[in-house]
Amino acid sequence: MLFADIIIDISVKSLDRPFQYRVPEELEGLIETGSLVTVPFGSNNRRLKGYVVGFSDTPAFELPKIKSITGIEKQGITAESHLLSLAGWIKENYGASMNDAIKAVMPVKREIKERVKKTVFPLAGREKMEEMAAAFESRNNTARARVLRLFAGLNEDIYYNGVDYSYITKELKCQKAVLDSLEQMGIIKTCRTRQYRNPVNQGFTGGERHILNEEQRHITDTFLSEYAKGIRKTYLIHGVTGSGKTEVYMDIIEGVLSYGKQVIVLIPEIALTFQTADRFYKRFGERVSVIHSRLSAGERYDQFLRAKEGLVDIIAGPRSALFIPFKNLGLIVVDEEHETSYQNETPPKYHAREVAVHRAVMAGASVVLGSATPSLEAYYRAKKGEYSLFTLKNRAGGAKLPKVHIADLREEFKNRNYSMFSRKLKELITIRLERHEQVIIFINRRGYAGFVSCRKCGKAIGCPHCSLSLKPHMHKGVIDRLKCHFCGYEAPVPSCCPSCGSKYIGTFGIGTQQVEEAVKNMFPGARILRMDADTTSGKEGHGKILSQFANGEADILIGTQMVVKGHDFPNVTLTGIIAADLSLNAGDYRAAERTYQLIAQAAGRAGRGDKYGETVLQTYQPGHYSIVCAARQDYESFYKQEISVREMLQYPPVSNILGILVFSVNEESALKLAVAVAEIAGQYNTVTVLGPADAPVAKAKDIYRKMVYGKCTDYKTLCSIKDFIEAFKEQDTEYKDCGINFEFNFS
Numbered sequence: 001m002l003f004a005d006i007i008i009d010i011s012v013k014s015l016d017r018p019f020q021y022r023v024p025e026e027l028e029g030l031i032e033t034g035s036l037v038t039v040p041f042g043s044n045n046r047r048l049k050g051y052v053v054g055f056s057d058t059p060a061f062e063l064p065k066i067k068s069i070t071g072i073e074k075q076g077i078t079a080e081s082h083l084l085s086l087a088g089w090i091k092e093n094y095g096a097s098m099n100d101a102i103k104a105v106m107p108v109k110r111e112i113k114e115r116v117k118k119t120v121f122p123l124a125g126r127e128k129m130e131e132m133a134a135a136f137e138s139r140n141n142t143a144r145a146r147v148l149r150l151f152a153g154l155n156e157d158i159y160y161n162g163v164d165y166s167y168i169t170k171e172l173k174c175q176k177a178v179l180d181s182l183e184q185m186g187i188i189k190t191c192r193t194r195q196y197r198n199p200v201n202q203g204f205t206g207g208e209r210h211i212l213n214e215e216q217r218h219i220t221d222t223f224l225s226e227y228a229k230g231i232r233k234t235y236l237i238h239g240v241t242g243s244g245k246t247e248v249y250m251d252i253i254e255g256v257l258s259y260g261k262q263v264i265v266l267i268p269e270i271a272l273t274f275q276t277a278d279r280f281y282k283r284f285g286e287r288v289s290v291i292h293s294r295l296s297a298g299e300r301y302d303q304f305l306r307a308k309e310g311l312v313d314i315i316a317g318p319r320s321a322l323f324i325p326f327k328n329l330g331l332i333v334v335d336e337e338h339e340t341s342y343q344n345e346t347p348p349k350y351h352a353r354e355v356a357v358h359r360a361v362m363a364g365a366s367v368v369l370g371s372a373t374p375s376l377e378a379y380y381r382a383k384k385g386e387y388s389l390f391t392l393k394n395r396a397g398g399a400k401l402p403k404v405h406i407a408d409l410r411e412e413f414k415n416r417n418y419s420m421f422s423r424k425l426k427e428l429i430t431i432r433l434e435r436h437e438q439v440i441i442f443i444n445r446r447g448y449a450g451f452v453s454c455r456k457c458g459k460a461i462g463c464p465h466c467s468l469s470l471k472p473h474m475h476k477g478v479i480d481r482l483k484c485h486f487c488g489y490e491a492p493v494p495s496c497c498p499s500c501g502s503k504y505i506g507t508f509g510i511g512t513q514q515v516e517e518a519v520k521n522m523f524p525g526a527r528i529l530r531m532d533a534d535t536t537s538g539k540e541g542h543g544k545i546l547s548q549f550a551n552g553e554a555d556i557l558i559g560t561q562m563v564v565k566g567h568d569f570p571n572v573t574l575t576g577i578i579a580a581d582l583s584l585n586a587g588d589y590r591a592a593e594r595t596y597q598l599i600a601q602a603a604g605r606a607g608r609g610d611k612y613g614e615t616v617l618q619t620y621q622p623g624h625y626s627i628v629c630a631a632r633q634d635y636e637s638f639y640k641q642e643i644s645v646r647e648m649l650q651y652p653p654v655s656n657i658l659g660i661l662v663f664s665v666n667e668e669s670a671l672k673l674a675v676a677v678a679e680i681a682g683q684y685n686t687v688t689v690l691g692p693a694d695a696p697v698a699k700a701k702d703i704y705r706k707m708v709y710g711k712c713t714d715y716k717t718l719c720s721i722k723d724f725i726e727a728f729k730e731q732d733t734e735y736k737d738c739g740i741n742f743e744f745n746f747s
């Protein structure tokens with residue numbers, strides 16, 4: 001007998017373990033590790049789904065008590081055994097259920113109907129076709145005659161290449177029954193070939209390459225030399241913006257492919273996928289494919305299937321690309337490894353960089369991390385020797401880093417400049433427009449403005465379901481609606497204050513729409529594109545805007561963070577950062593780090609071609625070390641100051657933090673459980689406990705949220721706390737209306 005260990009598809013902690021079932025004889029050979037099956041569960045034998053995580057020839061208990069699998073569910077991509085092992089590691093390290101972890105590593109949840117191309121081939125000579133066509137016509141079988149005369153009239157060279165099935169049915173107006181009857185007579189044959197949906201722009205033949213400079217060549221030579229010796233480890237490439245990290249990736253990838261290996265390239269933003277993927281296509285041609293959330297279900301399914309069947313060697317895409325079912329994985333590249341989008345926001349709250357390193361160890365592969373502004377975690381490990389550090393200090397092609405002008409907005413105000421643009425930024429934009437050069441303006445906020453509030457009582461108009469202010473949105477030049485960017489709630493702009501009845505309602509803060517309006521008013525002849533979450537909602541939203549800008553169809557590109565991450569536009573010679581220090585006000589220990597990264601990345605978009613670049617950095621805090629260092633593109637100085645702060649406060653990467661989110665529709669219940677959780681964590685002498693307190697979003701979709709943090713240098717201690725809290729929550733019926741999520745920040 002064959003038995004299967006199955007994780008039931010239900011997110012209940014008490015069921016988060018494998019259950020053994022017997023595999024019926026008729027299903028043996030059809031079920032494999034990762035298969036989704038249906039099983040009878042519980043005393044009432046309720047039909048549930050579950051994932052097969054292993055097999056055994058030995059029953060775990062008495063045979064009569066072991067139930068049988070009842071069927072196999074059609075699904076997207078069966079989880080490979082090593083991906084299930086990875087799911088187990090994610091479960092243990094990120095405080096999720098095994099079921100949630102399995103779902104994370106299986107991005108394609110269901111099977112999509114395959115696309116098939118049908119071709120009709122003749123089984124007789126042309127003269128025979130002519131004879132049979134005449135015979136059918138004599139019996140008034142005109143449809144059959146039309147098909148045969150089509151083949152009889154073809155040139156000899158293309159006669160046996162076949163004719164597209166849809167052409168015959170549509171152009172010759174022949175029904176399926178006609179072709180079926182001819183096939184039954186042995187006159188024709190219909191062949192079916194699978195057609196994979198391909199999101200890649202066709203026409204790339206591959207082979208394009210650039211000559212590497214000395215710095216770049218040193219990295220590729222060192223990596224490939226170690227790879228040839230069987231050395232598999234993690235490398236960090238710290239290269240200034242425009243230093244040619246992508247070219248280094250591609251040379252390394254080419255070497256890895258020569259060993260018959262496969263490669264995953266992680267890209268943090270969908271917006272970056274289009275430009276980066278084009279460069280990979282031009283180098284590697286049809287060996288490359290992409291995966292991202294804007295693809296159709298059929299396109300996503302086919303890319304996973306192509307990868308599993310070995311039809312592609314390189315997959316590029318955001319976080320979910322990490323779980324492509326490659327069987328011979330040799331390398332994972334994590335571009336812009338510092339990006340926050342690599343952190344999964346829902347359970348399991350894994351970080352793609354950490355999971356990539358672990359998957360590479362499991363597969364015997366190497367990892368290459370790259371960034372102009374590395375995360376402190378990656379750089380700290382490189383300094384300690386856990387990662388191999390490479391540095392690219394110069395821009396490729398001899399280009400120079402842009403000159404950065406710091407505009408003190410306090411001085412601008414003193415000089416009665418009340419606009420959102422400093423005098424220096426206005427001056428440099430004017431010069432660029434005269435030279436027909438391009439400008440990128442970055443504002444770290446989307447929508448029209450920050451919030452709407454009453455000027456009499458001072459209260460902001462908030463979302464009734466979340467503890468957030470509603471954001472104003474404009475339509476046809478008029479602010480006509482308010483929207484919650486968290487839950488999607490919308491409401492019309494009120495004519496008076498909901499709190500005090502005052503008519504003095506106004507917008508505060510600035511957003512991309514407001515910046516766009518100001519630019520249009522200041523530079524009426526400029527061609528402007530805006531790129532934020534509102535203008536890129538369609539499937540091709542990012543690609544269309546970026547293509548227009550790259551093709552010179554606009555002079556100024558205004559946008560949020562997505563416009564400053566990794567893009568390469570040679571004609572951009574000026575970047576303007578409207579509110580450089582906005583992110584410094586975030587209630588997060590990484591605020592200075594993220595501010596440095598945003599400013600350095602934004603500045604790095606200018607002067608990447610053969611033209612000199614400049615950046616105007618507008619700020620109210622010109623002396624803050626993150627802003628001063630970013631203006632100089634001096635990461636090493638920033639790192640030294642920031643790591644000293646982290647050491648003093650025992651924040652990652654020096655220590656570890658376990659964030660525990662408690663949530664409930666009842667605020668009193670959430671607070672009570674949060675207090676109990678803090679008491680549990682406080683029993684460990686080596687742990688510093690912070691909280692409970694309101695979460696950054698204290699109320700979301702009518703659910704109250706409380707946070708407790710535990711800091712400890714020993715990661716295993718925090719894991720023990722997580723396990724203890726999970727057991728406590730399951731055993732105590734008082735907290736049935738509460739939920740708990742965990743998030744780890746590693747050292």
